Amino acid sequence: MSSKLGAGVGPEIKLMLRNLRMEYLVREGTIKAVNDVTLPVEEGRITAIVGESGSGKTSLIETFLKLLPKNARIRGGEAILRLSRGGEVDLVRADESTMRRLRGRVIGYVPQGAQNSLNPVLTVEQHFVETLKNHGLWDSKSSMEEVRSVLSTVRLDPDTVLKKYPFELSGGMKQRVVIALTMVLKPELVILDEPTSALDVFSQRVLLNILDSISKRYRNTMVLITHDIPIVAELADRVAVLYAGTVVEVGDTYEVFKEPLHPYTAMLIASIPSVADIYLKRVPRPVPGEPPSLLNPPPGCKFHPRCPYATEHCRTSELPLVEPRKGRLVKCWIYSRGGRE
Amino acid sequence: MSPVASVRGVSKVYTKGVFRKRAIKALQTVSLDVPEKGLISLVGESGSGKTTLGKILVGLVMPSSGELSWLGTTVVKGGRITRRDFYLANRHRFVYVHQDPYSSLNPSKNVRSILEPVVRKYKKHLGEADRLRYIKELLEEVGLVPAEYFIDKYPHHLSGGMRQRLSLARALIVDPHLIVADEVVSMVDPSIRVSLINLLRSVVESRGTSVIFVSHDLGAAVYAAGDNPMYVMFKGLVLEFGPASEIVYRPEHPYTRALISNVPVPLALAERRVRGLDGVAEPSGEGAAAASPCPFASMCPLLDEECSSLNLGEYVRVGPNHYSLCVKAGRLPKWRPGWLSTTPGVT
Numbered sequence: 001m002s003s004k005l006g007a008g009v010g011p012e013i014k015l016m017l018r019n020l021r022m023e024y025l026v027r028e029g030t031i032k033a034v035n036d037v038t039l040p041v042e043e044g045r046i047t048a049i050v051g052e053s054g055s056g057k058t059s060l061i062e063t064f065l066k067l068l069p070k071n072a073r074i075r076g077g078e079a080i081l082r083l084s085r086g087g088e089v090d091l092v093r094a095d096e097s098t099m100r101r102l103r104g105r106v107i108g109y110v111p112q113g114a115q116n117s118l119n120p121v122l123t124v125e126q127h128f129v130e131t132l133k134n135h136g137l138w139d140s141k142s143s144m145e146e147v148r149s150v151l152s153t154v155r156l157d158p159d160t161v162l163k164k165y166p167f168e169l170s171g172g173m174k175q176r177v178v179i180a181l182t183m184v185l186k187p188e189l190v191i192l193d194e195p196t197s198a199l200d201v202f203s204q205r206v207l208l209n210i211l212d213s214i215s216k217r218y219r220n221t222m223v224l225i226t227h228d229i230p231i232v233a234e235l236a237d238r239v240a241v242l243y244a245g246t247v248v249e250v251g252d253t254y255e256v257f258k259e260p261l262h263p264y265t266a267m268l269i270a271s272i273p274s275v276a277d278i279y280l281k282r283v284p285r286p287v288p289g290e291p292p293s294l295l296n297p298p299p300g301c302k303f304h305p306r307c308p309y310a311t312e313h314c315r316t317s318e319l320p321l322v323e324p325r326k327g328r329l330v331k332c333w334i335y336s337r338g339g340r341e
Numbered sequence: 342m343s344p345v346a347s348v349r350g351v352s353k354v355y356t357k358g359v360f361r362k363r364a365i366k367a368l369q370t371v372s373l374d375v376p377e378k379g380l381i382s383l384v385g386e387s388g389s390g391k392t393t394l395g396k397i398l399v400g401l402v403m404p405s406s407g408e409l410s411w412l413g414t415t416v417v418k419g420g421r422i423t424r425r426d427f428y429l430a431n432r433h434r435f436v437y438v439h440q441d442p443y444s445s446l447n448p449s450k451n452v453r454s455i456l457e458p459v460v461r462k463y464k465k466h467l468g469e470a471d472r473l474r475y476i477k478e479l480l481e482e483v484g485l486v487p488a489e490y491f492i493d494k495y496p497h498h499l500s501g502g503m504r505q506r507l508s509l510a511r512a513l514i515v516d517p518h519l520i521v522a523d524e525v526v527s528m529v530d531p532s533i534r535v536s537l538i539n540l541l542r543s544v545v546e547s548r549g550t551s552v553i554f555v556s557h558d559l560g561a562a563v564y565a566a567g568d569n570p571m572y573v574m575f576k577g578l579v580l581e582f583g584p585a586s587e588i589v590y591r592p593e594h595p596y597t598r599a600l601i602s603n604v605p606v607p608l609a610l611a612e613r614r615v616r617g618l619d620g621v622a623e624p625s626g627e628g629a630a631a632a633s634p635c636p637f638a639s640m641c642p643l644l645d646e647e648c649s650s651l652n653l654g655e656y657v658r659v660g661p662n663h664y665s666l667c668v669k670a671g672r673l674p675k676w677r678p679g680w681l682s683t684t685p686g687v688t
Contacts, residue, residue: 052530053501200386201559202640205603205618212615227531230560230605234615257609269607271532273564276606278589279681284564286536290500 013082014043014189014221015064020077020092022063031294033059035245035302037077038321038329041189041238046215046222048232048253051242052291057225058112060242061191064091065109066099081107084188104135108187112194112225115174118166124177125162131181150180153217154210172203176210183214190214191223196231208235229272233257241265244292244302247321251328261330264303301333309334343413344374345518345551346398346435350654351407353393353577367393369577370407370654375519378549380542382566382585384559385574391555394574395521398553399435400428411435412518433463436512440524442504446496452480452507453492459514482547483510484540502533506540513544520544523555538565559604563589570662573597576636578653583663593657593665593673595620596637602679610683619679635667643669 022034033056041047051057062068064079079091083106089098103109111117118127128147132138148158154176166174175195182190195211196204212235215222224236232239232253239256241249241264249262260266264287273284289306292298301319304310314333324335353368368390375381375398383391396402397409400416409417416428439445446455456476460467467475477488483506485491496504505525512520522541526534538561541552554565562571566585573581573588573596581594592598599620622642630639633648641648647668656664659671667673 052532054530200557201600201603202618202621204605205616208605208615209617228605229531230607233607233610234605254609257607268532271535272560272607273535273538273558274560274606275563275589275601275604275678276608276680277560277564278586279678284535286534286539287532288536290502290533291530 012043013040015041015082015223016078016080017041017060017064018078018080020060020063020079021075022059022068023073023075024059024069025071025073026295029295032297033072033245033294034063035294035297036318037242037245037247039240039247039250040329041221041223043082043221044219045237046211046224046235047238047240048224048226048236049240049242050226050229050232052227054291054294055242056245056294057227057242058193059245061109061193061223061225065103065107065191066091066094066096067109081189104131104185104187105137106188108182108185108190110178110182110190110192110195112197114178115171115198118174118177120166122165123162124164124166124169127177127181128162128184132184135185137185147180147184150184151177153183153214154180155206156180170203172199172207175199175207179210179214183218186218187220189221189223191225193225194227195224196226196228204231211235229269230274241268244297245294246302246331247329248303248331249329255328261324261328261335262303262332263307263309263334267306301331344410345377345379345412347374347410348372348394348397348404349408349410351394351397351404351409353390353397353402354405366577368397368404371577371579372654373398373572373579373582375551375553376570377551378545380545380552380554380566380569382562382569382571383553383555383574384557384562384571386557388576389574390577391557391574392523393577395523395553395555396437399437399519399521400432401437431518433515434518435521436515436517436519437521438505438508438512438523438525441528442501442508442525443496443528445508446504448496451493451495452485455496455507456511456514459511463515479510479513482513483507484536485510500530502529502537505529505537509540509544513548513550516548517550519551519553521553521555524557525554526556526561527558534561535564541565559600573600578636578666580637580667581663581665582656583660587660587663591660591663592676593659593663593670594637594667595641595643595673597665598673598676598678599640606680608680608683614683616679616683643673 017037017039020034020037024031024033037060049057081089081091132143151158156176196207236253239253240247243264249265260269267287270285271287292302298305300316301314304314319331319333321329321331322335323329349372350370352370355365355367357363371394385391397404405420408415411431414427416424422428460472480488480491485506526537529537544550545552556562563585568584568586570582571585571588572579575596581597592601602619621640624639626639629644629646629648633651634653635648635651638644638648651668656666657670659665
């Protein structure tokens with residue numbers, strides 16, 4: 001059924017997650033936080049992973065970055081990263097020393113709340129020097145020029161910011177310093193976890209513009225994790241919708257917003273209250289029910305208890321990810337075998 | 342008919358530092374009426390004073406100056422309680438529901454033992470069996486159905502949205518005059534935010550309780566208020582207030598305009614197009630900005646000498662029940678939100 005998806009990493013796929021599974025072992029049992037995730041991440045574009053809290057967004061990232069806590073177990077699947085110098089690595093099977101070489105220089109990661117991770121006794125300049133030295137990229141002649149250029153990209157004035165300590169900067173500025181620290185290593189793949197969540201509306205807009213210009217300037221692949229659907233609509237080229245630990249829909253942002261195929265995607269978009277509602281004469285409609293517990297997820301499609309189209313089939317059998325149109329993946333029975341019963 | 346709660350010119354100054362010399366103006370000369378059986382929204386960024394205002398209205402924070410009235414009776418004036426008897430007799434019916442449903446419920450108590458002591462205290466006439474029936478009815482009212490299933494659950498069994506419903510159930514036991522719902526949807530999953538707001542609206546409808554919906558999310562605040570009043574706050578001041586739908590359609594303060602223009606909207610755009618910052622000037626603290634008392638002056642694109650004449654207590658009436666704290670209100674240039682031109686099919 002998903003034979004096309006299984007046909008190896010294509011030329012323009014930077015990272016291919018295939019049938020990835022991860023569980024947390026807890027006293028009450030196992031939490032299936034990543035449950036058969038298949039997701040192609042296209043090179044040079046911004047892919048947003050959206051989902052509600054507990055849908056496994058951060059767990060998914062930590063699984064292929066191998067940053068999991070001790071009680072986590074990867075139960076299968078692969079994460080093929082294509083390197084720009086040629087060759088591929090399966091991150092799931094890579095050992096810790098390989099991962100250490102990749103992190104930072106190949107894969108940049110800005111975790112949620114990273115602005116609070118700056119060292120309070122170091123200036124911004126010392127942060128950059130230390131980061132570059134640690135990755136063996138420090139060059140006393142040219143590095144500072146590069147640092148200044150990266151700081152300008154994130155709209156900070158190098159002359160004033162470099163000599164400052166973290167406590168002298170606002171939350172939004174610290175956030176941008178952390179992003180600059182990630183970008184100075186020129187990673188091929190950048191992952192940002194909820195970069196906009198703690199910012200006010202104006203700082204948020206400035207950050208969206210910065211991320212847009214970073215993507216245009218460095219032409220790297222970006223993965224953005226967020227629960228904020230309006231931000232996805234503006235910034236992302238591609239969107240992947242996560243529900244109960246699994247990807248239910250992937251596609252180009254415009255296509256997905258214009259015509260969501262999975263019932264959950266459609267209901268989620270329709271449920272967001274927005275200032276545009278007044279102009280569009282639209283009334284947000286709530287999604288009935290509650291997201292499931294990952295400790296005891298429902299059998300079959302994880303969305304079936306909230307889905308108005310659910311049939312007996314949805315309640316019993318796991319659904320494959322199908323490709324109803326080019327570049328679009330959906331995990332819903334409606335699109336298998338030519339339609340609903 | 343007197344308003345359920347009202348404040349006149351309230352301010353709150355917090356002092357900081359060893360010698361209490363650093364003053365932080367959390368709230369400046371705010372006046373507001375909470376209508377009977379009404380739902381109003383307070384919207385503002387963090388630090389705008391919306392929580393302070395909410396807490397003053399229910400008597401949890403004492404204002405530094407100004408007046409607070411409940412049901413037409415002045416209870417606080419000039420920083421002290423003037424009618425202690427009335428205040429003590431009524432304060433339990435002005436309740437506050439907190440933002441974080443994960444820390445406002447005791448994890449070692451189940452739903453029944455969270456609600457029962459409150460019922461015992463405020464519904465003294467109910468016997469053992471009636472008390473249980475009352476609790477079940479309450480759970481049904483807030484949408485925790487079937488009540489038999491939820492009654493012996495512990496908070497960790499419940500999702501964020503369900504906990505918020507439980508917090509609301511607890512608040513309803515006292516038959517409140519006013520519920521201040523402070524950021525109740527911000528820690529709740531997006532897909533169930535609307536149903537929680539609908540629940541608040543139905544409480545207003547069915548019980549006649551007044552609700553103040555406090556949020557930093559403009560979309561949620563507008564949806565909650567609808568045609569009811571919304572107060573837009575910034576740096577401790579109310580900059581504009583009026584019917585929420587009217588404010589979104591015809592904002593008459595440059596700050597509100599900038600806010601509406603810059604909020605991301607969930608619209609399908611044919612290509613990736615990140616909008617630039619719209620309606621906000623490069624911050625400057627000099628010249629006309631320094632001369633004006635307006636908190637938005639340093640970022641306002643329409644700033645000029647006229648702005649120094651602004652008086653912080655004086656609002657300009659720009660429509661029925663619609664007021665703005667901008668000296669230029671009513672004479673502002675024509676405006677449309679920045680995202681509207683990129684929206685297909687909207688005129």
